[in-house]
Amino acid sequence: MHWLAELRIRTKLVLITIFTCTIALLLAGVIIITYDNYMYRAQKEGEVSAQAGILAAGMIAALEFEDHKSAQENLNPLAANREMSIAAAYTSNGLLFASYARPGSKPPPSFAEPPGQRFEDNELIVSRPVQHGERQVGSVYLRARIEPLAIRFTRYGGIILLAMIVSLLITLPIAMRLHYAIANPVYARSLLEASLDPLVAINPEGKITDVNEATIKITGLSRAELIGTDFSSYFTEPGKARASYQQVFAQGFVTDYPLTIRHLDGKLTDVLYNASVYRDEHGDVRGVFAAARDVTAQKRAEQEIRQRTTELQAANRELESFSYSVSHDLRAPLRSIDGFSQVVIEEYADRLDDKGRDYLNRVRAATQRMSQLIDDMLALSRVTRTEMQHENVDFSGLAAEVFSELQKSEPERKVDWRIGRNLVAWGDARLLRIVLVNLLGNAWKYTGREPHPRIEFGAQRNGSGILEFFVRDNGTGFDMAYADKLFGVFQRLHTAAEFPGTGVGLAIVQRIIHRHGGQVRGEGKSGQGATFYFTLPA
Amino acid sequence: MGFLNINLGRAATFVYTDLARLVCLTLASGMLTTAHAEVDEYAVKAAFLYKFGLFVEWPITAFSSPDSPVNLCIVGEDPFGASLDAAVAGELINGRNIVIHRLKTVERNSPCHILYVGGSEEQSPAEIIEAVRGSNILTVTDGAISSSGVINFVIADNRVHFAIDDEAAAQHGLIISSKLMGLALNVQRRVVKEEQ
Numbered sequence: 001m002h003w004l005a006e007l008r009i010r011t012k013l014v015l016i017t018i019f020t021c022t023i024a025l026l027l028a029g030v031i032i033i034t035y036d037n038y039m040y041r042a043q044k045e046g047e048v049s050a051q052a053g054i055l056a057a058g059m060i061a062a063l064e065f066e067d068h069k070s071a072q073e074n075l076n077p078l079a080a081n082r083e084m085s086i087a088a089a090y091t092s093n094g095l096l097f098a099s100y101a102r103p104g105s106k107p108p109p110s111f112a113e114p115p116g117q118r119f120e121d122n123e124l125i126v127s128r129p130v131q132h133g134e135r136q137v138g139s140v141y142l143r144a145r146i147e148p149l150a151i152r153f154t155r156y157g158g159i160i161l162l163a164m165i166v167s168l169l170i171t172l173p174i175a176m177r178l179h180y181a182i183a184n185p186v187y188a189r190s191l192l193e194a195s196l197d198p199l200v201a202i203n204p205e206g207k208i209t210d211v212n213e214a215t216i217k218i219t220g221l222s223r224a225e226l227i228g229t230d231f232s233s234y235f236t237e238p239g240k241a242r243a244s245y246q247q248v249f250a251q252g253f254v255t256d257y258p259l260t261i262r263h264l265d266g267k268l269t270d271v272l273y274n275a276s277v278y279r280d281e282h283g284d285v286r287g288v289f290a291a292a293r294d295v296t297a298q299k300r301a302e303q304e305i306r307q308r309t310t311e312l313q314a315a316n317r318e319l320e321s322f323s324y325s326v327s328h329d330l331r332a333p334l335r336s337i338d339g340f341s342q343v344v345i346e347e348y349a350d351r352l353d354d355k356g357r358d359y360l361n362r363v364r365a366a367t368q369r370m371s372q373l374i375d376d377m378l379a380l381s382r383v384t385r386t387e388m389q390h391e392n393v394d395f396s397g398l399a400a401e402v403f404s405e406l407q408k409s410e411p412e413r414k415v416d417w418r419i420g421r422n423l424v425a426w427g428d429a430r431l432l433r434i435v436l437v438n439l440l441g442n443a444w445k446y447t448g449r450e451p452h453p454r455i456e457f458g459a460q461r462n463g464s465g466i467l468e469f470f471v472r473d474n475g476t477g478f479d480m481a482y483a484d485k486l487f488g489v490f491q492r493l494h495t496a497a498e499f500p501g502t503g504v505g506l507a508i509v510q511r512i513i514h515r516h517g518g519q520v521r522g523e524g525k526s527g528q529g530a531t532f533y534f535t536l537p538a
Numbered sequence: 539m540g541f542l543n544i545n546l547g548r549a550a551t552f553v554y555t556d557l558a559r560l561v562c563l564t565l566a567s568g569m570l571t572t573a574h575a576e577v578d579e580y581a582v583k584a585a586f587l588y589k590f591g592l593f594v595e596w597p598i599t600a601f602s603s604p605d606s607p608v609n610l611c612i613v614g615e616d617p618f619g620a621s622l623d624a625a626v627a628g629e630l631i632n633g634r635n636i637v638i639h640r641l642k643t644v645e646r647n648s649p650c651h652i653l654y655v656g657g658s659e660e661q662s663p664a665e666i667i668e669a670v671r672g673s674n675i676l677t678v679t680d681g682a683i684s685s686s687g688v689i690n691f692v693i694a695d696n697r698v699h700f701a702i703d704d705e706a707a708a709q710h711g712l713i714i715s716s717k718l719m720g721l722a723l724n725v726q727r728r729v730v731k732e733e734q
Contacts, residue, residue: 061717064589070721132592133632 220264
């Protein structure tokens with residue numbers, strides 16, 4: 001019966017219905033056929049023996065006076081009974097006196113049978129004495145066909161089959177409906193138990209009416225102990241718990257309602273409750289269905305993250321103030337070195353040979369360079385620290401401004417400027433200006449050796465439909481193999497002798513773009529110029 | 539009808555004489571010949587004669603007591619001889635014994651129940667019928683054309699048949715069973731009188 005257990009409840013119900021119907025009808029059929037057959041035979045016996053009685057009464061005179069003709073006249077009307085195959089009269093000596101035989105049936109026995117009746121080969125045979133007062137003047141013999149049992153079986157079989165079909169047509173829809181009545185609770189229960197979240201049903205009085213296994217686990221109490229008790233009594237804050245389901249009844253639901261469940265052994269579980277009212281089939285509110293989500297792990301993780309963040313922020317602040325003070329404090333000795341080197345060059349010029357002067361000049365250049373590095377580092381840290389103020393920025397205007405400043409720094413250089421029209425960006429104007437200063441400055445710098453320098457600032461939609469700004473030049477360019485080093489702090493693809501610079505500019509650009517939520521990348525080829533793309537999400 | 543059920547204790551026997559059995563067999567085979575008929579006719583009639591009594595109801599006053607026998611009278615010529623005694627031997631009519639009386643003449647008060655009208659010069663059949671008119675006697679005539687009795691033997695198809703005059707039976711205060719009338723060749727219906 002293993003296969004039966006695996007069937008769906010609906011299928012089982014239908015099978016049970018069919019099975020029951022069939023058994024009931026078959027049983028009823030057998031009883032009906034048996035009873036009917038019994039009744040039929042009893043009726044036939046009654047009929048035929050009555051006929052035999054009538055025949056016997058009519059035969060008295062004919063037998064007494066040996067009137068064959070009259071006897072035959074008495075027998076002949078039996079031909080009207082289609083079931084009567086043989087009718088015969090015998091004298092008191094048992095000799096055949098007169099007979100009637102339906103064509104096709106075997107002849108009557110030539111001697112009278114002893115009185116009685118019996119069934120033989122689907123025929124009922126009745127033999128009956130002919131009494132005249134106390135005298136037996138002979139006997140009559142009747143043989144009547146009876147309907148074979150097989151024919152009755154066939155006929156009833158058809159009726160039962162029809163009844164079965166009709167009753168199945170009636171009962172199957174009922175079974176289907178029953179399926180909902182029976183299977184739904186089972187299905188609903190299995191769904192409840194399948195949930196890993198503690199589920200509770202509460203009635204309007206705040207008493208628990210149903211729980212699932214997860215609730216049993218989280219409280220440490222059995223189902224029986226939980227049902228009928230007050231919902232709020234299992235929380236560290238019963239008042240808050242009570243307020244939660246009162247709110248559900250008032251509003252229809254609550255979401256992410258924080259509570260703490262107390263286990264029997266004292267263990268606490270932080271949960272968020274989602275609860276809503278449930279209704280019966282008439283739509284009336286029957287209670288609250290509440291699902292708790294165990295958020296202990298999340299809470300712990302959140303706390304950890306919060307702590308880490310705090311620590312990280314502290315460390316960052318420390319680092320920044322450190323680097324700021326370092327940078328700041330480093331400038332004082334540098335100034336001394338530079339200042340005194342200058343004093344030596346100027347005051348002791350006559351005592352210095354060319355070589356000494358050259359060395360001192362180098363010292364000064366190095367200190368100035370270091371000072372520049374420190375400035376850049378400070379700038380970088382400022383970029384990171386400053387608070388952003390977003391606004392619509394006129395990128396085209398900004399770019400033109402930066403160009404004119406660059407032009408002023410080297411008035412003799414002729415550069416072909418191309419600035420896209422009406423370029424607008426959403427961001428911090430001051431920081432975006434630094435981006436343009438760096439990118440356009442680089443372009444200016446690396447086209448210094450170009451006979452026909454050209455610098456372009458514009459915008460275009462990339463493959464994903466996102467607006468990309470770009471700064472393109474036809475300068476020195478770079479080898480794409482080093483593309484990943486472009487944006488590193490103090491990373492340089494050229495020596496300071498070739499092109500001056502500290503290698504902080506692109507690092508600053510990247511940091512600003514990232515702070516705006518955008519992306520930046522560079523494309524180039526050695527000797528064929530470079531293009532820097534960046535996005536600024538609106 | 540009470541007297542009809544008397545002597546129920548006595549087992550009914552039904553014994554044909556050898557002659558009667560022969561008649562029966564020959565009739566059954568349908569090969570009755572005239573020669574046989576002449577020999578057998580009166581044997582058959584003898585059997586019929588007392589059997590008529592089985593189908594006739596007499597008024598209760600016709601018998602002096604419940605045990606009184608049925609008197610079978612032959613008036614005048616007796617064509618049966620010993621065959622009648624043989625046919626009647628051991629037989630009963632409704633529990634009553636049968637006693638045969640052979641009479642020369644008959645009158646109204648003769649103690650007869652069944653009367654075979656043989657007739658003689660002393661008393662012709664018509665005179666006999668006339669003599670017993672109104673008595674409770676079942677008169678049986680043989681082939682009479684006029685003045686027949688209640689029952690009249692007739693030969694037809696080489697067989698012994700009989701006709702019944704039910705009106706005469708009524709006049710004699712007798713009730714003849716319809717079963718017997720069913721066998722009769724001819725039945726003279728009784729005149730139904732409105733009862734006062």
